[in-house]
Amino acid sequence: MDRFYLIVSDVLWLRALVPLGVRLVQLRIKDRDAAETRAQIRAAREVCAAHNCQLVVNDYWQIALEEGCDFVHLGQEDMDSADFTALRRAGVRFGLSTHDETELDRALDKGPAYVALGPVYPTLLKKMKWGPQGLDRVRDWKARAGKVPLVAIGGLTPERLPGVFAAGADSAAVVTDIQRAADPLARTAEWIAACDAADLTPA
Numbered sequence: 001m002d003r004f005y006l007i008v009s010d011v012l013w014l015r016a017l018v019p020l021g022v023r024l025v026q027l028r029i030k031d032r033d034a035a036e037t038r039a040q041i042r043a044a045r046e047v048c049a050a051h052n053c054q055l056v057v058n059d060y061w062q063i064a065l066e067e068g069c070d071f072v073h074l075g076q077e078d079m080d081s082a083d084f085t086a087l088r089r090a091g092v093r094f095g096l097s098t099h100d101e102t103e104l105d106r107a108l109d110k111g112p113a114y115v116a117l118g119p120v121y122p123t124l125l126k127k128m129k130w131g132p133q134g135l136d137r138v139r140d141w142k143a144r145a146g147k148v149p150l151v152a153i154g155g156l157t158p159e160r161l162p163g164v165f166a167a168g169a170d171s172a173a174v175v176t177d178i179q180r181a182a183d184p185l186a187r188t189a190e191w192i193a194a195c196d197a198a199d200l201t202p203a
């Protein structure tokens, strides 16, 4: 999977950043009504299709199914209500959040396209009951996940990427470092360059 996994909170971000060469983007909408959420997902699908970028829809697996999207991200609570049979029948891949061993076992049982581990570093985005997992935990998760790709998330920056990839993460997800950057477009370019550099570095 692509090393750079951009997560944005609104389709306006997606429109601005995907054309820079982003290949994997998650639309993580919170606190919008159903109509607005659907409109955003539909618009994001169009932008991504035009730029050969994989769209991942966070949380709203049902709207994703209805709108013909082919990839969703689900947290452990989202998994409680998700219809995995319907997702599989429609060929919709899913990535799953994990934070401890029990969650990882539960996630791996579902046959995910990837598992995410976080927060690797402290995150400003949301309050979480888990402290920073650290790079040893990334290494451990990589061994436990086997062939399932591992996404690292939480407090990531371009400067932290070499360590995260060396520990075994296949992909690095980011929100704050880009959305709160003084120049989000320039920061996105830095992320792409840092991820490309990691691809050229022997493991």
Ligand SMILES: Cc1ncc(COP(=O)(O)OP(=O)(O)O)c(N)n1
Pocket: 007, 026, 028, 058, 059, 073, 074, 075, 076, 077, 078, 095, 096, 097, 116, 117, 118, 126, 151, 153, 173
């Ligand atoms: C790549 C990735 N990893 C983890 C999450 C978090 O999902 P979740 O625990 O459901 O929390 P919310 O993002 O829905 O608040 C994610 N979205 N993406």
Ligand SMILES: Cc1nc(C(=O)O)sc1CCOP(=O)(O)O
Pocket: 097, 098, 099, 117, 118, 119, 120, 122, 123, 124, 125, 126, 153, 154, 155, 156, 173, 174, 175, 176, 177
């Ligand atoms: C949305 C999210 N989920 C996490 C998890 O551990 O499941 S950490 C996280 C926040 C990631 O954002 P930032 O790059 O701003 O730290």
Ligand SMILES: [Mg+2]
Pocket: 058, 059, 073, 074, 075, 078
């Ligand atoms: Mg969720």
